[in-house]
Amino acid sequence: MLVQSPHTAALGVGSRPDAEQPISGRSYYVRLLDGFCLEEDGHPLAAPKAVRRLMAFVGVRGRTSRSEISGNLWPDVSETKAQACLRTTLWRLRQTAQEPIVVGDETLSLASVVTVDLSAFVTSAQRALEHVSRGPDSAQRQTVEHSMVDVGELLPGWYDDWVLFERERLRQLQLHALEAIALRLTAEGCHAQAVEAALAAVRLEPLRESAVRVLIIAHRAEHNIVEAVRCYRQFHDQLHRELGVTPTAELTRLTFGVTGL
Known part of the structure; x- marks a missing residue:
């Protein structure tokens, strides 16, 4: 299990002190503005569509319940089927990149090794408004x-x-x-x-x-x-x-x- 990123308070992501730190030394970058891109150690990853959508959703929303994620990503199927799709997508994510998502009992969140471009934008906007x-x-x-x-x-x-x-x-x-x-x-x-x-x-x-x-x-x-x-x-x-x-x-x-x- 990996530790969740403090991503930014504005995006609603808290810490998980009970989780373990990542051990591989990899770092990830998620670009959401001007198009999606997932990078590992500076190299773009060819992620399946479902994985891209999952990373984008968690990148925007931060720590989120499994039910909210599955309901938004697979809105046209039953809850049971949507949860199954989420499990399959998490498996596919592990085949693509090992450490960007923290999988909790009821929630998913970004790991501490993940940087999201949207975070810098939100922080800058908050500074302007403050x-x-x-x-x-x-x-x-x-x-x-x-x-x-x-x-x-x-x-x-x-x-x-x-x-x-x-x-x-x-x-x-x-x-x-x-x-x-x-x-x-x-x-x-x-x-x-x-x-x-x-x-x-x-x-x-x-x-x-x-x-x-x-x-x-x-x-x-x-x-x-x-x-x-x-x-x-x-x-x-x-x-x-x-x-x-x-x-x-x-x-x-x-x-x-x-x-x-």
């Missing part, structure tokens, strides 16, 4: 900011219900993080970086008023009133064209209240 100050280590802060701007899609080409749910959850996390970064950079007078972060949020969701709002705030803070008005009018026209509605009065006041344009 308003981590720039401090002396601006390099770390810039890393967080850039990691939010350039994020790949979660498991592109996968359309399982659980993937669609997690993809939207992570998209919302990214949007909120970008908005928080833009507002903080604006307050610090870093106008170019603030506009970049706000534009990234608008590109991700053009009809999201809160994203447009932080972009307008960034433009106004730099005294670029024309840019702010242009941004508002583009949003107004697109919103009316696609949804038949107009921006809120709050956004209108933010844009025009002081200038009277």
Whole structure:
């Protein structure tokens, strides 16, 4: 038995102090953003489809009950059949890679030898939302900011219900993080970086008023009133064209209240 990874608290994975440490010295990397990949000691593994789906599910959800895993991965069969499919997949996983999954009595989780790219994204987003100050280590802060701007899609080409749910959850996390970064950079007078972060949020969701709002705030803070008005009018026209509605009065006041344009 292997020890479970502390993967990240955000993904709901705890430790298993009663489990044994892995003994082979292997390390594993699971990529979930911009496509799935499972690597052992830096070398890609040709894993069967069921194994890839299992590793992806546990990589996203962390420690999870067997019943939840089987129900999500094999939703169209009976519970008994789904549990049998899970056992078969675990056997196939052991033929592919020996140590990435901790098998408990009722749960499965990632081992301590597994790194998941999604963990770094979640950690960066949490730091952005917790308003981590720039401090002396601006390099770390810039890393967080850039990691939010350039994020790949979660498991592109996968359309399982659980993937669609997690993809939207992570998209919302990214949007909120970008908005928080833009507002903080604006307050610090870093106008170019603030506009970049706000534009990234608008590109991700053009009809999201809160994203447009932080972009307008960034433009106004730099005294670029024309840019702010242009941004508002583009949003107004697109919103009316696609949804038949107009921006809120709050956004209108933010844009025009002081200038009277």
